Amino acid sequence: MIKYPILFLIGGIFSLMVAMGIGRFAYTPILPLMQNALHFTDALAGYLASSNYTGYFIGAILAGVLPLKKNKVFYLRASLLASILTTLCMGLSHSYILMLVLRFVSGVVSAFIFVLASSIVLDKLSATGKTNWSGLFYSGVGFGIFFSTLLIPSLNNLFGWEGVWVGLAIVSLILAIFVWLWLKESSNITLNKDEPLNEIKVPPLKWLPYLIIAYGLEGLGYIVTGTFIVSIAENTPVFKMDSSFVWIVVGLGAIPSCIIWSTLAKKCGFVKSLVFSMLLQAIGIALPVIWLSQTSLILSALLFGATFMGITTLATTLARQMNPSNSSQIIGYLTAIYAIGQLIGPTIAGVLSSYTQSYNTSLLGAACVVLIGGLLLISGVKYERMPLTKSLTIK
Template identity: 25%
Template structure:
């Protein structure tokens, strides 16, 4: 008699596996994309950048992410899930090291581009696997998926506890030291991805008898575009705003860390809202809260007021992507999910590509970062209104039959 196979199945510990997969998002987004805001003020002063040039660094990163997201399914088919996740994350670590090695604008732009490409590979592949794991536990699906989307919050929290104090200790012009510290942190966070077994029977199909129909959800896509443009402006320039308002290393670290910590309560705060199957209502509620958080600094820049802004913004920010995933799951058959999510990603990606450089140009023209916050809050509020106008998609509107 053969002994029973007691090896753990791929989804035996879904929460632990999803949390490990989320490290790809921690490195690629939490550190690779968002930690730039912490280093931006010192880089801008040391390298004599305008706000437009500073914004361009996040624009080129967003371009890389958009291209990477569009190519992700093809990449996964060609090299497999594990290579896409691990390779994308390793590429992010290499790009972070490049940021520490040079102050050349072109070289830094290329590094930010690679960071976007790598982050997209890790995030899309990791997110798809996380969704597969979550779907096998329907009673906990939203909660389990939220664990993956909390990954960037870990990177935001960790970088917020490192960068401001390193800059304070080493003084002006030490931005490259911070990049080295973040590179080493990211390398350490990449190790667990090589210690788990990454596999899935899920496959991306080349085609389907049903294709995604854009007109019924055009207003929702517009709202997601506005979210992409609005949130990235806040996340790019808020640390500079805190510093200009007199906030030292402790204030900057506290502000940034509060945004990161907010990610950990997101699954519980929005569990009921994410379960709403009423068109774009869930997204509108969460995005409206996000807009409120972005608008609060306009009313004052005291430490307490900025802390409230960070918490309100952060607790909603991490839930918006989850709400769009829930919208797709509620309104479309399973075979249309990849196409529908790709459409959401394109809309969001274009928004976050245009947002930083657009808001940076406005700040250069008007001479104050407060205008950047005004624009950010307005874009998020308009996005919430657009999502509110989205009704539930009917069966006849959700897909177009082809072939």
């Protein structure tokens, strides 16, 4: 049994704050600062983002195929240390080539941490009958985005963009200490097959390709806003606030989103909730094109924050329900297809934005891609309406 389940959960939350909220997504609010200082074009910024997502793709593949089952905590800790080092080194160099390498390595270890932490935490919550805590676990990404972005203006004013990376690395180190102390794996934990979550109606494994393809399209579409929304605000004359504020809004939206979407999924069905969340996200992505104002950018950020981690929570939880015996592998596959979309999206969007001198084409394309992904999932709604049978329960 887990003696202190709340500390274990907090350790999981902190691991996502380090790897995702800081290691991956801090780049978005720091990007305008780096562009102003180093004169990056949007295309170069897109390549730098895609380097991170290429690493994330490779890390997800490795996490899914390597025999990590018996040493999950060890690999998680090693990945956390590597994530902290890459964040630190981003502030110690002005070399674009080195930054490409650092963002690539950061992507690899971020994927390892996400897959391993998700597997460890979801398995243990399942074993102890606390699956309702899964939404709290994934809120770590939102907490990481929110708190790191709050620090960025002060760190930038004092030490410049280099000091922002170094300061966030120090914050990551402090959080990682608690992960090291609290997130441990017990060999006597076994999956609880009588757990109530297993009684939720889910599609059969043959439907899994639809989920994988839709999740890949989500990765391709959402990352355009995830990479450029702060730069869009920075370059919008009607936006009178500090551009990093939109990323704070993203974090605020993301913190409760996983809990809200998980609760909705248990009442209405995971597939229906996924379709609805992707529709909302598509609207949020396209909003600044349809109506460009300070208000629309804030609403876009809120809708984005309220959906992107909620979609991840729903997709990974649903996939795990469909194949709980090998959660690391199935989450690894999902994360890999998600990462393929992510590594393509910023490059296309960056080139289009540089060519057209506008983000509108990129945003509209991204919104359409997410919408198509949501429509692909509609075929799974029928399984949630069927009576619970032996073929639909998880064994």
